[in-house]
Amino acid sequence: MSTAIPKTMKAIQVEKIGGPEVNVMRQVPVPQPKDDELLIKVEWTGANYIDNYRRSGLYKLDLPFMQGQDVVGTVVQLPKTTNPSTVLGELKIGQRVWSPVGSSFAEYAVAPWWKAAPLPDGVDPRDGVSMCTVALTAMALVRYSYAVKKGDYILVRAAAGGVGLVLCQLGKYLGAHVIATTSTEAKAKLAKENGAEAVLLTSASSEDNVEEILRLSEGRGVHAVFDGVGADTWEENFKVMRTNGTIVTFGNASGPVPPFSPLKLSPKCLKVTRPTLFPFIATPEDFAKLAKDMTDIVAQGAIKFAVHKEYPFTEEGVQQTQIDITGRGTTGKLLIHVS
Ligand code: NDP
Known part of the structure; x- marks a missing residue:
C-alpha cells in the first residue's frame, strides 16, 4: 500500500x-x-x-x-x-x-x-x-551521566523547563531527593508538583542558595547537579557538590561554561561530564x-x-x-x- x-x-x-x-x-x-x-x-x-x-x-x-x-x-x-x-x-x-x-x-x-x-x-x-x-535526554542523564540512586541528593537547574520537569520526575521515581532551582514562584510550584522536594529561586542571593542547598543535603552537598543553564550557574555548582560528586553540564541557556583547569576539580575530587543525547542513541x-x-x-x-x-x-x-x-x-x- x-x-x-x-x-x-x-x-x-x-x-x-x-x-x-x-x-x-x-x-x-x-x-x-x-x-x-x-x-x-x-x-x-x-x-x-x-x-x-x-x-x-x-x-x-x-x-x-x-x-x-x-x-x-x-x-x-x-x-x-x-x-x-x-x-x-x-x-x-x-x-x-x-x-x-x-x-x-x-x-x-x-x-x-x-x-x-x-x-x-x-x-x-x-x-x-x-x-x-526532552525525555530521552533526561533519561540518558540520570542513567549514564550520573546514575541516580535511591537516597541520592540531586540538584536540577531550570527545573520547570522541558528537560527540567522530566528530570525532577525521574529523580523522584529513582528515589532521590530532588532539590531544584528556577526563576519564578510559578515555576517553583510546577517543579514541586513534578517531584522536587525543595525549590530555590535564582532571584535569591547565591550565598543564601548555596547555604540552603548544603543544609538540605545533610550539610555535605549534592551527589550530582544536572545543569542546562551553563554560564550563570557554573561557579555555584562547585560550592554545592559533595566530595566525589558529579557535575553534569548539558546545556548553555545562559551561555557556555568557561574553559577551566582540571585542578579546579581537585578540592572535592569532582567529576564533570558534558553529555549530548545523540552519541547515547547512535x-x-x-x-x-x-x-x-x-x-x-x-x-x-x-x-x-x-x-x-x-x-x-x-x-x-x-x-x-x-x-x-x-x-x-x-x-x-x-x-x-x-x-
Ligand atoms: P527549557 O525549557 O529548560 O528552557 C531553558 C530554561 O533555562 C529557561 O526556561 C530558564 O529557566 C533557564 N535559563 C536560565 N538562564 C537563562 C537565560 N539567560 N536565558 C534563557 N533561559 C535561561 O529548555 P529545554 O528543556 O529545551 O533545554 C534545557 C537545557 O537542556 C538547554 O540548555 C538545552 O540546550 C539543554 N539540552 C541539552 C541536550 C543535550 O543533549 N545535551 C538535549 C536537550 C536539551 P529558569 O527561568 O527557571 O531559569
Whole structure:
C-alpha cells in the first residue's frame, strides 16, 4: 500500500546566522529516504533550546540547514532493505511513530528504520513530542551521566523547563531527593508538583542558595547537579557538590561554561561530564535500550509531560517559539502543529 507523496513540501530553513527571524519557510524537495530509512509525514514537532544555539551560530552547521529534531507522525514509506521491527514494536505504513530525528520543522522527515518507534497505546501524540528529545535526554542523564540512586541528593537547574520537569520526575521515581532551582514562584510550584522536594529561586542571593542547598543535603552537598543553564550557574555548582560528586553540564541557556583547569576539580575530587543525547542513541541497540527504559517508565505513569503552548507551523510560529523559550517565560514543551 502506498500513500501519494508530493514532490515538494514546506520546511523551515536557516540560511544565515542571526536572531529568530532567520528561520524562514521554504518550499523544498521532499527528502528521499535511503534504502534503510523510513519516510514520515510529520504531524507534530517541538521547539528545543538547541534550535537557538544552531541559528545563532553557537553550534556551527553548514548553511543552509533545516531546523528541528522531534517528530511525531505517520509512516508513509517503509525501508526497502529491512524488516523494521525492534523491541519497541513493528513499523507499518500508516503507523503513528515518534522519532528523535533532525530536519523536523517540515511536512515530511526521514528516519533510520531503527530510530523510530510506534507511539505506545494511550500516549497522546503531543506527549510523543516530549519523548523525542526532552525525555530521552533526561533519561540518558540520570542513567549514564550520573546514575541516580535511591537516597541520592540531586540538584536540577531550570527545573520547570522541558528537560527540567522530566528530570525532577525521574529523580523522584529513582528515589532521590530532588532539590531544584528556577526563576519564578510559578515555576517553583510546577517543579514541586513534578517531584522536587525543595525549590530555590535564582532571584535569591547565591550565598543564601548555596547555604540552603548544603543544609538540605545533610550539610555535605549534592551527589550530582544536572545543569542546562551553563554560564550563570557554573561557579555555584562547585560550592554545592559533595566530595566525589558529579557535575553534569548539558546545556548553555545562559551561555557556555568557561574553559577551566582540571585542578579546579581537585578540592572535592569532582567529576564533570558534558553529555549530548545523540552519541547515547547512535546505534539501533542503544536507541532501543534507552527508548524502552523511558517508555516503560512513561507507561507506569511516573513521567507526565507538560505543554507550554501549541504553535502553528508558520514562519512566525516557529520564530515565536524561539523568542518565547529564550525569554524564560516558558515551562514544559513548546509544540508545533505541522498537520
Ligand atoms: P527549557 O525549557 O529548560 O528552557 C531553558 C530554561 O533555562 C529557561 O526556561 C530558564 O529557566 C533557564 N535559563 C536560565 N538562564 C537563562 C537565560 N539567560 N536565558 C534563557 N533561559 C535561561 O529548555 P529545554 O528543556 O529545551 O533545554 C534545557 C537545557 O537542556 C538547554 O540548555 C538545552 O540546550 C539543554 N539540552 C541539552 C541536550 C543535550 O543533549 N545535551 C538535549 C536537550 C536539551 P529558569 O527561568 O527557571 O531559569
